[in-house]
Amino acid sequence: MRVARKQRRRLKRDHVVAFLMVLPSLIAIAVFVYGFIGYTAYVSMSNYTTARVDLSFAGLEHYITLLSQRRFQDNIRNLLVFTALFLSACLVFGLLLALLVDSRVKGESFFRSVYLFPMALSFIVTGVAWRWLFTPGDLEPTGLNLLFDQLGLKFLEGRWIADTTIWPNVEVSWLKTRLLVPLAIVPVVVAAVWQMSGFCMAMYLAALRGIPEELREAARVDGASEFQVFRYIVLPLLRPITLSAIIVLTHISLKTFDLVMTMTGGGPGNRTELPSLYMYELRFSQFNTAEAAAVATILLLVVSVLVVPYLRYNRRAQEVGE
Amino acid sequence: MAGASLSRPRLRLRLSRALLYAVMIALVAFFVLPVYLLVITSFKDFSEVSLNRMWDWPTQLSLESFNRAWNGGQGTTGMRSSFLNSVLMVIPATVISCLLGSLNGYVLSKWKFPGSETLFTLILFGMFIPYQSILVPLVQVLSALGLYGTLQGLALTHIVYGIPITTLIFRNYYASVPSELVEASQIDGAGFFRVYRHIILPLSAPGFVVAAIWQFTSIWNEFLFGLIITNEPRIRPVTVTLQNMSGSQFTQWNVQMAGALIVALPTLLVYIFLGRYFLRGLLAGSLKG
Numbered sequence: 144m145r146v147a148r149k150q151r152r153r154l155k156r157d158h159v160v161a162f163l164m165v166l167p168s169l170i171a172i173a174v175f176v177y178g179f180i181g182y183t184a185y186v187s188m189s190n191y192t193t194a195r196v197d198l199s200f201a202g203l204e205h206y207i208t209l210l211s212q213r214r215f216q217d218n219i220r221n222l223l224v225f226t227a228l229f230l231s232a233c234l235v236f237g238l239l240l241a242l243l244v245d246s247r248v249k250g251e252s253f254f255r256s257v258y259l260f261p262m263a264l265s266f267i268v269t270g271v272a273w274r275w276l277f278t279p280g281d282l283e284p285t286g287l288n289l290l291f292d293q294l295g296l297k298f299l300e301g302r303w304i305a306d307t308t309i310w311p312n313v314e315v316s317w318l319k320t321r322l323l324v325p326l327a328i329v330p331v332v333v334a335a336v337w338q339m340s341g342f343c344m345a346m347y348l349a350a351l352r353g354i355p356e357e358l359r360e361a362a363r364v365d366g367a368s369e370f371q372v373f374r375y376i377v378l379p380l381l382r383p384i385t386l387s388a389i390i391v392l393t394h395i396s397l398k399t400f401d402l403v404m405t406m407t408g409g410g411p412g413n414r415t416e417l418p419s420l421y422m423y424e425l426r427f428s429q430f431n432t433a434e435a436a437a438v439a440t441i442l443l444l445v446v447s448v449l450v451v452p453y454l455r456y457n458r459r460a461q462e463v464g465e
Numbered sequence: 466m467a468g469a470s471l472s473r474p475r476l477r478l479r480l481s482r483a484l485l486y487a488v489m490i491a492l493v494a495f496f497v498l499p500v501y502l503l504v505i506t507s508f509k510d511f512s513e514v515s516l517n518r519m520w521d522w523p524t525q526l527s528l529e530s531f532n533r534a535w536n537g538g539q540g541t542t543g544m545r546s547s548f549l550n551s552v553l554m555v556i557p558a559t560v561i562s563c564l565l566g567s568l569n570g571y572v573l574s575k576w577k578f579p580g581s582e583t584l585f586t587l588i589l590f591g592m593f594i595p596y597q598s599i600l601v602p603l604v605q606v607l608s609a610l611g612l613y614g615t616l617q618g619l620a621l622t623h624i625v626y627g628i629p630i631t632t633l634i635f636r637n638y639y640a641s642v643p644s645e646l647v648e649a650s651q652i653d654g655a656g657f658f659r660v661y662r663h664i665i666l667p668l669s670a671p672g673f674v675v676a677a678i679w680q681f682t683s684i685w686n687e688f689l690f691g692l693i694i695t696n697e698p699r700i701r702p703v704t705v706t707l708q709n710m711s712g713s714q715f716t717q718w719n720v721q722m723a724g725a726l727i728v729a730l731p732t733l734l735v736y737i738f739l740g741r742y743f744l745r746g747l748l749a750g751s752l753k754g
Contacts, residue, residue, distance in 0.1 A: 153656065157651075161572045161576035161578070161657055162578055164568050165572045165573070165584075171628060172625070175591075175599065176591040177587075178602070183599065183600075183602060186602075240492070243492070259740075259744070260733070264729050266688065267686075267688055267704045267728065268707070268728050271503075271711045272500065272722070273499055274711070275502065275519075276499060280517075285517065289516075293520060337499070346748065398595045400597075401708075404708065405708055408712070422600075432601055435597075439600070439601070442598065446593060451590070
């Protein structure tokens with residue numbers, strides 16, 4: 144009786160100690176994540192538009208300015224196009240790589256390592272390499288164009304990161320931006336897919352390895368073709384990992400900054416500029432802190448719409464699992 | 466006779482295998498191409514560097530580009546001091562964020578308290594935010610603390626924003642340590658710290674390797690914080706210096722490429738030798754551990 148009570152008291156004390164041990168991290172996150180986000184949102188509604196600090200209230204003025212501005216509309220268009228292309232290419236390419244690596248080939252680990260190695264690189268390194276590959280050359284071809292030239296594949300040549308075309312260049316009355324795809328963004332997507340598709344492959348590989356062979360075997364015994372096995376057995380079982388991959392890749396895509404900075408700097412003529420770059424320019428070149436904060440807040444809201452439901456879903460799934 | 470010629474289905478199987486390998490090797494070429502270009506260019510003599518002979522092999526190996534990228538010269542700053550800055554910043558940031566992650570993971574998996582799950586989710590949110598949304602106050606707070614424009618300030622930033630991912634890695638890792646082990650030790654009278662020291666820590670080595678590799682790689686490769694927090698060339702990390710090189714007309718493109726290889730080298734070495742753990746950290750980031 145006595146021992147039990149003593150032990151219980153001890154356990155209670157230990158729980159307090161445990162809480163105290165995470166407290167520094169909790170405070171850090173409370174301040175650096177939530178406090179800072181709150182402050183940014185506050186600044187975005189202030190008159191802090193020059194180097195002089197002015198936190199007087201301006202309401203939603205900067206949001207209205209931004210949303211009705213050609214440049215910011217271009218940013219949003221670029222972001223959506225970039226994300227759509229990047230995400231779909233990564234998923235398809237990642238799944239393809241996973242299926243190839245998973246097809247009982249010799250040297251499996253070699254292929255897997257090669258397909259995954261760009262993940263270990265900085266986006267800046269990737270950007271430097273791909274920028275030179277996608278520099279078309281003014282008088283004489285350079286980079287990929289030169290390679291295509293030498294291989295007799297001239298028809299593949301393009302203007303790449305120097306391309307100012309917007310395809311199909313549709314005007315919409317209530318928008319200032321032109322739709323839809325700025326062609327200069329395609330090379331940036333290629334570089335991003337080069338870097339990230341291995342990650343997607345790794346996720347799919349982990350999932351494929353988790354599918355019991357008996358399941359496939361049973362379907363084969365029932366007379367299913369290899370394609371049917373894939374379509375009706377494997378693919379449905381890959382759905383949860385695809386959801387995770389979509390969330391992770393999309394949030395990375397929405398946050399993209401380094402790669403564009405190095406490959407194009409946002410050019411030509413803002414055709415590859417993303418909100419993350421515009422925010423940087425507003426804050427650190429134009430010293431328009433309030434508008435920069437508004438861009439950042441919009442970007443955060445876009446990411447949150449995606450991530451918050453996922454985190455909640457993930458938590459529920461975990462509670463059910465426990 | 467029958468064994469001499471291949472039967473039809475076996476021939477088809479062989480052909481499809483050959484096609485499979487052909488596709489996989491073509492993909493290898495795609496993945497290696499940019500690095501191939503970096504390597505052949507970096508080892509060329511300056512006299513052989515020209516854009517219209519980009520794909521030619523160097524006729525002689527020269528380390529001139531690396532020398533220029535490392536030491537600077539002709540109006541450019543070299544990588545050397547930045548490399549040291551990155552090392553000095555990455556090591557403490559990695560160690561401290563892993564220790565914090567281990568402690569948090571221990572508490573959040575073995576000492577759950579009311580609301581701890583919610584707090585964990587709130588911590589996790591920190592790894593998804595676009596860092597643009599905290600840059601404005603970050604600069605102000607670091608300035609107020611006298612840490613703006615210092616390596617300590619940069620390391621501190623990486624530690625704080627590294628807490629979510631390291632906590633996640635360790636929490637998932639410790640979840641696989643049987644709770645009975647902890648409970649048995651508690652019945653023997655072991656408290657919070659003794660359980661940690663004698664049960665958890667000895668089992669933690671793989672967790673630390675995964676978290677440390679992950680943190681090392683991401684902090685080494687990180688650019689935005691480095692760009693914002695280090696206002697002087699003297700204290701810049703490697704990624705910022707490389708970006709500056711690539712944006713300046715004074716730095717020849719072969720020097721940029723040699724610089725890119727220098728920046729890539731440490732994380733590539735980690736990947737080559739500890740790829741297995743790198744992969745685990747990668748998958749932990751997708752929340753499924």
